[in-house]
Amino acid sequence: MKLDPKALRFLSREDFRTLVSIEMAMKNHEFAPVPLIQSIANLKFGGCKKSIQTLHKFKLLFHDGRKYDGYKLTYLGYDFLALKAFVSRGTISFVGNQIGVGKESDIYIVANDDNEEFVLKLHRLGRTSFKTIKNNRDYLKHRKSASWLYLSRLAALKEYAYMKALHDNGFPVPNPVDYNRHCIVMSRVRGYPLTQVTELRHPSRVYSDLMRLIVRLASYGLIHGDFNEFNILIDDEEHITLIDFPQMVSTSHMNAEMYFDRDVQCIRTYFEKRFDFIGESWPKFSDIRNDHNLDVQIAASGFTRDNEKELNTLVEEQEGNEKDLESVTQDDLDSDSDSDSEDSEEEDDDDDDDDEVEEVVEEIKGLHVNRNRDFKFIKDNGEDEQEPVPILLRKEYLKEIQQFEGTSEEQPEDDEEEEYQPTKEEIQAEKQKQMVQDRVKKQLTKSMKSKSGGGVRNTVKSRAKKDIKNHINSH
Numbered sequence: 001m002k003l004d005p006k007a008l009r010f011l012s013r014e015d016f017r018t019l020v021s022i023e024m025a026m027k028n029h030e031f032a033p034v035p036l037i038q039s040i041a042n043l044k045f046g047g048c049k050k051s052i053q054t055l056h057k058f059k060l061l062f063h064d065g066r067k068y069d070g071y072k073l074t075y076l077g078y079d080f081l082a083l084k085a086f087v088s089r090g091t092i093s094f095v096g097n098q099i100g101v102g103k104e105s106d107i108y109i110v111a112n113d114d115n116e117e118f119v120l121k122l123h124r125l126g127r128t129s130f131k132t133i134k135n136n137r138d139y140l141k142h143r144k145s146a147s148w149l150y151l152s153r154l155a156a157l158k159e160y161a162y163m164k165a166l167h168d169n170g171f172p173v174p175n176p177v178d179y180n181r182h183c184i185v186m187s188r189v190r191g192y193p194l195t196q197v198t199e200l201r202h203p204s205r206v207y208s209d210l211m212r213l214i215v216r217l218a219s220y221g222l223i224h225g226d227f228n229e230f231n232i233l234i235d236d237e238e239h240i241t242l243i244d245f246p247q248m249v250s251t252s253h254m255n256a257e258m259y260f261d262r263d264v265q266c267i268r269t270y271f272e273k274r275f276d277f278i279g280e281s282w283p284k285f286s287d288i289r290n291d292h293n294l295d296v297q298i299a300a301s302g303f304t305r306d307n308e309k310e311l312n313t314l315v316e317e318q319e320g321n322e323k324d325l326e327s328v329t330q331d332d333l334d335s336d337s338d339s340d341s342e343d344s345e346e347e348d349d350d351d352d353d354d355d356e357v358e359e360v361v362e363e364i365k366g367l368h369v370n371r372n373r374d375f376k377f378i379k380d381n382g383e384d385e386q387e388p389v390p391i392l393l394r395k396e397y398l399k400e401i402q403q404f405e406g407t408s409e410e411q412p413e414d415d416e417e418e419e420y421q422p423t424k425e426e427i428q429a430e431k432q433k434q435m436v437q438d439r440v441k442k443q444l445t446k447s448m449k450s451k452s453g454g455g456v457r458n459t460v461k462s463r464a465k466k467d468i469k470n471h472i473n474s475h
């Protein structure tokens, strides 16, 4: 879902009051019933209904009228609530360009009144796969699951808490500035992901810095768990910054050594492949001395051990649901047809009857949209290496993907199939065929003109009668 903050300007105080009321009502309802929204918002003269209409028009709400008249927030609605909070606190005043698309986040440049630039990270759990979208549609059948909005909120809180604790202890991570709902505002790192760097002036220094960082994290009881070239930014002076740590594990985890070795190995392999640099020494898990603890600082930001457990359980639960959903039949999807889908893809419900949907589902399952890294569809070939494939997607596939992503822009003309150019022989043969057809047509019209229309019919009829008589006589 693309963040378009323009509508912020058109929303009144009443609209925001209604938006917050829906958020509150969603604590106990997947779809907030209209009477409940009205009673929480407590607006006069039908103001609440008008606001709901406005919010729905701007795609901040998602409507469901199957069992009762209910609404829930879309990601955009949730974005607006967080943006409003940041603006009221004076953290940001402007939203600029999108600078990154992660698997489960969108990254924007923002600025405050003093034109100081920051990075806004909006967590978007559950948008990576088509299966997940089915999951959203099928939501009512899995009431026990938490909403993706809630999971995104927990993920953002976790990232903020870890970032703050690490930053306060001098780790090279962005400076976390503010946090609200599923969003984090942090300092902007002037660097590039290591994956985009083809050459290093001092590979051995960068390699040692990275190994030292892994060891230092472990001495604070943490293992990154996904320490790779995508999560490391490097600037012109070859200083590194770690930007993403959603799957941090504790050094007391039963598989801690495996995770630690994997992080170390990942960097060694990458340096060898990309920079032709073989690290001769590397740290071992057994050498690690765990003499610091960040638990208290992390909890101080509001992310407690209970939150951690809850997040892990909920994510596992959602993943479990996804597996269950593999057995969901097309009929199940069709029965959802009168409700809107999460990111306002109302129209695509009509197409669900189409046999092709099945085909599209299969096709999309194998694709990962990874616009952040070279903006191509990457086909997962089941092996370790993912090779970019120049996939010529059929128009309807593109439409489906764009609808899921909320970017239904018009396709450029050159995406369409090229017009077929016949050969000389084929043109000649076509001409001759046309001439013969014309001649036959001419002869037919001549003979038709010479006889009346009824005459022709009568002749045919009498011939048929004759045939029948002959046939009866012969028997």
Ligand SMILES: Nc1ncnc2c1ncn2[C@@H]1O[C@H](COP(=O)(O)OP(=O)(O)OP(=O)(O)O)[C@@H](O)[C@H]1O
Residues within 6 Å of the ligand: 099, 100, 101, 102, 103, 104, 105, 106, 107, 119, 121, 174, 186, 187, 188, 189, 190, 191, 193, 230, 231, 243, 244, 372
């Ligand atoms: N503080 C920052 N300063 C500058 N650029 C940033 C910052 N944070 C993120 N980015 C950019 O946004 C991209 C995605 O960020 P991030 O890795 O945090 O998202 P993600 O959803 O966790 O990604 P993934 O899971 O795909 O690795 C990064 O590769 C980087 O280019």
